[in-house]
Amino acid sequence: MDDPLKLYRLVPIAADNDPNWLGARSHGEILVAARTSGDARIVASERELDFMEIDAAPAEDKTTNMASVFRNEKLYTVIEVSNGREYKTRGVVEGTISVDTIISTQV
Numbered sequence: 001m002d003d004p005l006k007l008y009r010l011v012p013i014a015a016d017n018d019p020n021w022l023g024a025r026s027h028g029e030i031l032v033a034a035r036t037s038g039d040a041r042i043v044a045s046e047r048e049l050d051f052m053e054i055d056a057a058p059a060e061d062k063t064t065n066m067a068s069v070f071r072n073e074k075l076y077t078v079i080e081v082s083n084g085r086e087y088k089t090r091g092v093v094e095g096t097i098s099v100d101t102i103i104s105t106q107v
Helices: 037-046
Strands: 006-012 030-034 076-081 091-094
Touching (some): 037 076, 037 091
Antiparallel strands (some): 006 030
């Protein structure tokens, strides 16, 4: 797709003690270039560490991609940003997504 991408801001809306976090923590506010607001959630979640990328439970062939905090509408909201710029590359534009949320069993 050669269409220009839109800029989206993912903002945490749940309090730090909200039970929906399930022990995870907020990555803070993130800006992403994506096709749609739903795609913005996927773009952000792809930057999180997945169980399949390291030696950690659950076992083989299991993924945690769908468990991303960015996909939970009770934790993050998505706001389209109109800044007049065009984005050609889909991905995170600003913000830091921590990858230390999963503890490896590797020694």
